[in-house]
Amino acid sequence: MAPHDLDRARLVALLDVERATYTRTHPRSAEQYARADHLFGRVPMTWMNMWSGGFPLYLDRARGNRVVDVDGQEYVDFAMGDTGAMAGHSPGATVEAVTARMRDLGGITTMLPTADAEWVGAELARRFGLPLWSFTLTATDANRWAIRIARLVTGRPKILTFAYCYHGSVDEAFAVPGPAGQAVAREGLVGAPVALSETTRVAEFNDLAGVEEQLRAGDVAAILTEPALTNIGIVLPEPGFLSGLRELATRYGALLMIDETHTFSAGPGGATALWDLQPDLFVIGKSIGGGIPSGAYGLTREVAAAAMSRDDADLVDVGGVGGTLAGSALSVTAMRATLEHVLTETAFERMVALAGDFTAGVQATLDRTGVPWTVQQLGARAEYRFAAPAPRTGSDSAAAADDELDEYLHLFMANRGVLITPFHNMALMCPDTSAADVALHTRLFEEAVTALTRPRT
Template sequence: MINREKLKIKFEEEMKMFDSLHPASKKMFDKAKESLLQGVPLNWMVRWMGEFPIFVEKAEGAHFTDVDGIEYVDFCLGDTGSLVGHGPKAAKDAILNQFEKGASFMLPTEDAIWVGAELKRRFKMKFWQFSTSATDANRFALRLARRVTGRSKVLVFNWCYHGTVDESIASLNPDGSVSPRKGNIGFPVDPSITTKVVEWNDPKALEEALKDEDVAAVLCEPVMTNVGVVLPDPGFHDILRKLTKKHGTVLIIDETHTMCASIGGFTYLDDLEPDVVTLGKFVASGIPAGAYGMSEEFGKRAVIEIESEFGVAKGIGGTLAANALTMAAIRATLGEILTEEFYVRNMALAEKFNKGVQSVIDEFELPWSTTQLGCRTEYVFSKTPTRTGTEAIEAKDNDLDWYLHLACLNRGVIMTPFHNMALMTTATTQEDVDKHTHVLREVVKSIVD
C-alpha cells in the first residue's frame, strides 16, 4: 500500500520544508554546538526529526510555540514528563509558594506525609521513598532487592525500557544468551553477567530463568509501553507473581508510564501485588521526581539491611531527592490534577484520537493497528497487536515513522519521537485531536498508491 518511491521523495521534500520553517532554531542549534555536545543539553534531543531540534519558546496546556513563532499541538508532552499539561495552575501555585519558603533542606516537610499516604492509598505499597527520576527509583529498588535477597542477578523482558538502568539495557539473542543492547555504551559490567532476559508473555522461559534462584528481582512494566503497547496475556501477571514468590525473587512493577491508565496504574486497576512499585515522570508536573513504594514485608527487610551496616544508606538516594519543592509539586499533582476525573476525561479523548487514526487506516486499507492505554494511544505498523518485544521490534518501520513524524511536525502536530505515541491531557481539545486526524490523512494520502 505504501509507495516506497513516493515515501522517499516526500521525505526529502519535508526535510527541506523543515529547514525553511525553522531558521531561528537552526541558528540556536549552530550556536549551541559551540558549548553543548552535539548541540543539545541531552543526547535524546538530537533524535527528533530534522537536521536539528526545534527550540521551544513557551508552552501552555497542550500547546507550545517554538522560537520561530510556530505553534504546535503537543501530543508528546515531554514523552510523558508533562502528561498533566504544561504548567497546570495547581502545580504552578504550589511550586511558587514552596520556593518562597525554601526548596531544599535535607529535612522533611509536612507535604511528604501527605504524599506518602496518598501513594499508599493508590498503589497499596506501605512504605515510600523518593528519587529525582524514575530511572533512579528503579536503580534504588534493584539495590535494595539485591541486598535483601543476597542475590546478584536481575531479570527483565526483551526490549523493555526502564530508563538508563545499566543492567536493563540488555537483549535476548536467538540462542537464549544475553548481550548488551545496541546503544548501551560504556556499561560498567557486561549485562550478560548481571542480567537474564526473557520474552514478555513467555511463562516457560520465565520459570526456567528463575529456577536457579539467583535472580534478586524481576523488573517489568505491567504493560510494555516502550515498543508500542504490548499487553500481558490473560493470566500472565498471576504466573509472574506466583513464580517470583515461589523462587524468592522480588517483583518490581514499573508504573512510570502505565500510571496514565488509572490513579494507581495497573497495580490499582488489576489488583497486582508486587513487592515494589516505581514511578516518576509526570508525578510532579514536570519537576524531576521519582518514587518507589515497598510492601510492608519488603520495607521491613530493607530497613533491617540498611541499619545493619553503618553507611549503607549513603548509596541509596541523592541530595535533591524528596526536597521540599518536589514534594509540594507531587502533592499538588496527585491531589488536584491526577484525579479520577482527569483519567475519565482524557481516556475518552484518547478513544476519539484512536478512532481518528482507525478511520485513516480503514480508508487507505493500511496493515496497521491502534492501541489505547488510558490517556495514551499508539499505532503500530502491524495488522494485529504484538505479543512480545521481538514482535513489536519487527513491526517497526523507521522510514515510515520518520516521514510521518516529520510531516506532522511540519503541519503543527507533535508526536512522540521513536514511536507513534500520543498523550491526552486536560488541555487537549477535540479540535486538537481532529487536527491530528486531518494531518495524518493528508500525509498518508501523499505516500500511498
Template sequence: MIDRTRLATLRKIEDERFITSHPKSGELFEKAKESMPGGVPMSWMSKWPGAYPIFVEEAKGAGFVDVDGNTYIDFCLGDTGSMTGHSPEATITAIREQVGRGLSVMLPSKDAAIVSAELATRFNLPLWQFTVSATDANRHVIRYSRLITGKSKIIIIDRCYHGSVDETFATLDKKGKTVAREGNIGAPVALDQTTRVVAFNDLSAMKKALEKDDVAAILMEPAMTNVGIVLPQDGYLKGVEKLANQYGAMLIVDETHTISVGPGGMTAELGLEPDFLTIGKAIGGGFPTGAFGMKASIATAISKLVELEVIDTGGIGGTLAANALSLAAMKATLSKVLTKENFERMIKLGNRWADGVEKTINKYQLGWTVNRLGARAEYMFAASAPITGRQAADSGDFELEQFIHLRMLNDGFLITPFHNMALISPDTTIADVDSHTNAFEKMCGDLVG
C-alpha cells in the same frame, strides 16, 4: 504497501518545508554546536526529525510555541513527563509558594507524609521513599532486592526500558542468550553477569529464568511502552506474580508510563500485588521527581539489614532526593491534576484519537494496528498487535517513522520521537484530537498516492 521512491520524494518536501519554517531554530542550533555536542543538551534529542531540533519558546497546557512563532498541539508531552499538561496551574502555584520557603534542606517537609499517604492509597503499597527520578527509584529497589534476597541476578523483559539503569540495557540474541542491547554505551560488565532477559507474555520463559534460584528481582512494566505499546495477555501478570513468590524473587512494577490507565495505574486497575512499585515523571507535573513504594514486610526486612551508622553510604538516595520543592509539586499534582475526573476525560479522548487513526488506517488499507493504554495510544506498522517486545521492535520502520514525525511536526503536531505514540493531557481538547485525525488522514492519503 509504501512506495519507497514516493516516500523519499515526500520526505524531501518536508525537509525543505522544515527549513523554511524554522530559521531561528536553525540559528540557535548552529550557535549551540559551539558548546554542546551535536548542538543539543542531551544526545537523544538528535533523534528528532528534521535538520535540527526545534527550540521551544513557551509550553503551556496541551501545546507549545517555538522560537519561530510556530504553534503545536503536543501529543508527546515530554514522553509522560508533562502528561498533566505543561505547567498546570495547581502545580506551578505550589512550586512558586515553596520556592520562597526553601528548596532542599535534607530534612522532611510536611508534604512528604501527605504525598506518601496519597501514593499508598492509589497503589495499595503502604510505605514510600522519594528520589530525583524514576531511574533512581529503579536503581534503589534493585539494590534493596539484592540485599533482602542475597541473590544477584535481575530479570528484565526483552526490549524494555527503565531509564539509564545498567542492568536493563540487555536483550536476547538469535540464540536466546542475554547480551548488551544495541547502542548500549560503556556497559561496566557483560550483561549476562547481572541480568537475565525474557520475552513479555512468556510465562514458561519466566519460570525457566527463575529456576536457578539466583534471581533477586523481576523488573517490568505491566504493559510495555517504550518499544511501542505491548499489552499483557490475560493471566500473564498474575502468573508472573505467582512465579516471583514461588522462587523468592522481588517483583518490581514500573508504573512510570502505565499510570496513563488511571490514578493507580495498572497495579490498581488489575489488582496487582508487587513487592516494590516505581514511578516518576507525571506525578510531579513535569518537575523532576521519582518515588518507590514497598510492602510493610519489605521495609521490615530492610530495617533489619541496614545499620544506622552506615545508612548514608549504601548507594540509596542522594542529597537532592525528597527535596521540599519536588514534594510540593507532587502534592499539588496528585491532589488537583491527576484526579479521577481528569483521567476519565483523558481516556475518553485517548480512545477518540485512536479511533480516528484506526479509521484512517482501514480506509487506506495500510495493514497497521493501533494499541490503547488509557490516555495513551499508538499505531504500529504491523497487521496485528505484537505480544512481545521483539515483535514490536521488528515491526519498526525507521525511515517511515522519520517521515511521519516530520510531516506531523510541520503540520503542527508533536508525537513521541522514538515511536508513534500519543498521550492526552487534561488540557487536550476534542478539537486537538480531531485536528490530528484530519492531518493524519491527509498524510496517509499522500503516502499511498
C-alpha cells in the same frame, strides 16, 4: 500491503518535501542548533537529536498542551515530554504551589522533611497499594535504588527484565536475549560496566515459559517489568501474563517490581490499580511532579522489614539508596499539588475518553486505506505501529520499526502544527487536551496515510 511493500520511492519523495518545509519554516531553531558548540551532541541531552528533520525545535514557551517554538510556530502537543508533562505544561496548581514554596516559604532543598512528604506517601499508598515510600528525582534513580533493596533482601545478584523494556537508564534494562537465551546488550549500549549476563536475566514479554526458564537458576532478586511495554510501541500484556509473573516470582523466591513511569497513563492508580497487580516493589516518576523532577519507589511492609533487619546494611549513609536533592521541599510540594489537584480521577476519565477517540480515528484510517498497521491504547496513551497484528513482544515490536515512516509522519504532523513523541509514534492526552485537538490529529493522520498510499497516476 505490508510495510516493506510500500512504494518506497513515493515515501522518499514525500519525506524530502516535508524535510524541506521543516527547514524553511524553522530558521531560528536551525540557527540555535548550529551555534550550540559547547553542548555534547549540540543538545542538552543527546536523545534530543531524535527529533526528525535534522535539528530539534527550540522551545520558546509552553502551556497546557500547547508548545510555541522560537520561530513562533504553535503546536498541539501529544508528546507531552514523553510522559513527563502528562499533567500539562506548567499546570496551574503545581506552578502556584512551587512558586509559593520558593517565593513565600523559601527552602527549596534543606535536607529537612516537610509535611507534604507524608501526604504524598499516603496518596501514593492509596493509589497504588504499597504502604511505604521513598523519594527520588527520577524514575531511573527509583529503579536503581529499589533494585539495591531487592538484592539486599533476597541475597541474589540478578534482575530479570524484558527485551526492549523501559526503565530509564538502568543498566540491567538494556538486555535482550542472546542466541542461547543469555542476556546480551542491546545494540549501541554505551559503557556498560560489566557484561549484562553478570547482572541480568532477560525474557520476552508475554512469554511465561521463558520467564520460568530464567528463574530456575535461583539467582534472580526481582522481576522488573512495566505492566505493558511502552518505549518500543505499546505492547499490551496477554490475559494471565501479569498474574503469571506474580505467581512465578512467589514460587521462585523473587520479588515482583512494577515500573509505572509510563503506564501511569492507565488511570489514577495506573495499571496496578486497574488490573489489581500485587507488586513487592513499585516505581514511578516523571509525571507525578507536574514537570518538577520527581520520582518515588514503594515497598511492602515485608520487604521494608527485611531490609531494616539487616544490620550489615547502611540504609542511612553509604547504602547507595539516597540522593541529597531527593525528597526536597520543592519536589514533594510539586508532587502533592499535581496529585491532589491535577492528575485526579476526573481528569483521567476525560483523558482516557479522548485517547479512545484518538485511537478510533487512527483505526478508521487504517481500515479505510488497508494499511497493515495497528494502534494500541493504554488509558490516556495511544500509539500506532507499522505491523499487523499488533506485536506481542518487544522484539516483535522492534522488528516493525521503520525510520523513514517515522520521520515522514513526525514531520508531516509538525509541519502542520502537531507534535508526537520523537522516539516513536506515541500520543498522550493531558488535562488540557481537547476534542478538537484529537480531531486535528485524526484529519492529519488520514491525509498523511492517504498521500502515502495514493495509487500512481
